[in-house]
Ligand SMILES: Cc1ncc(C[n+]2csc(CCOP(=O)(O)OP(=O)(O)O)c2C)c(N)n1
Ligand code: SF4
């Protein structure tokens with residue numbers, strides 16, 4: 103959209119994808135795929151729709167979209183594997199490399 | 201991102217914004233045949249920096265005070281066009297746009313009986329303009345217009361019981377929800393959408409920037425608000441308060457101090473045990489009224 107449309111009508115639904123909020127990160131969640139138990143809590147709670155959900159049937163773990171993840175850390179805080187003391191952590195927060 | 205996500209990445213909400221998570225949950229339940237009228241506030245500003253939009257549904261920007269009026273117009277226009285069937289019409293607004301300046305438009309919409317689901321994302325202050333106090337701000341919270349200092353210990357006065365005031369209009373369905381209880385939230389949105397006539401859902405929406413807590417705690421804080429009894433999860437069909445149903449009762453209520461400790465806006469209270477005791481007493485009384 104080059105020109106301002108009448109009434110500022112926006113004809114491109116979902117065009118915020120053009121803006122990569124991943125550059126905001128100072129900390130970054132990192133997944134250990136084999137530790138994911140496919141609970142999808144990270145997907146459920148992510149404010150940035152930056153988690154591709156796990157598929158429990160095919161045992162496909164989640165994927166983090168670093169183009170958009172702002173590094174809030176909610177996924178690491180709420181991950182059920184992380185919360186279970188008998189299981190190894192699936193998500194870990196690490197400093198973003200410069 | 202899931203392929204059917206209706207609220208997409210790239211929006212400019214702060215890291216950890218509880219309201220963004222809440223919007224995702226609402227739209228997952230509402231689905232693609234949904235029109236939203238959105239009041240000015242953080243949600244509008246963060247999602248629609250021209251020429252971009254994070255919405256994949258028809259979405260209209262309303263002014264700060266009139267989301268309910270704009271949604272009313274959408275409801276009536278669709279009827280007139282013979283296109284009302286199968287469409288969800290929602291109004292989204294912040295607490296400022298609902299408890300304060302949008303209250304008249306909201307009350308009018310309820311009284312006229314439009315088939316609209318009104319969702320208030322309650323982050324307990326005017327966040328978009330810099331954390332000013334609102335009638336939704338809880339007692340003693342420090343905001344930029346109720347700063348805790350030598351003169352006052354944060355906001356003076358109570359939090360307006362908006363959902364009770366709305367339900368008193370004797371509407372189809374009223375409920376309260378949090379992002380820490382996603383099943384409960386989605387069930388309530390479903391019931392609200394299925395009701396004939398006006399429905400209202402108040403979603404507790406933690407704001408790391410305005411409440412001053414680490415961005416990873418938005419879900420935990422929502423849970424803590426319910427576990428202390430500060431925010432009660434309930435629903436009601438119609439206007440008879442005897443029929444209120446509590447949808448989640450904490451087994452053992454946590455002391456309110458545990459909730460205050462996590463947030464900078466209440467830090468000054470930690471040195472004022474008498475104020476904490478006062479809030480604890482009020483919360484105990486409110487919970488007793490709700491029967492737990
Ligand atoms: C009539 C009018 N007065 C003031 C404003 C400035 N303004 C824009 S958003 C806002 C506060 C919004 O607060 P709230 O509804 O709680 O939403 P939040 O940003 O907290 O999500 C204000 C005061 C305006 N847009 N219109
Ligand atoms: S929260 Fe943790 S265990 Fe659950 S899907 Fe995400 S990474 Fe996997």
Ligand code: SF4
Pocket residue numbers: 212213214215216217218219220242243246323327328406407408409410
């Ligand atoms: S100020 Fe608060 S409500 Fe507004 S975008 Fe930031 S976290 Fe969300």
Ligand SMILES: [Mg+2]
Pocket residue numbers: 294295296321322323324325326327
């Ligand atoms: Mg607000």
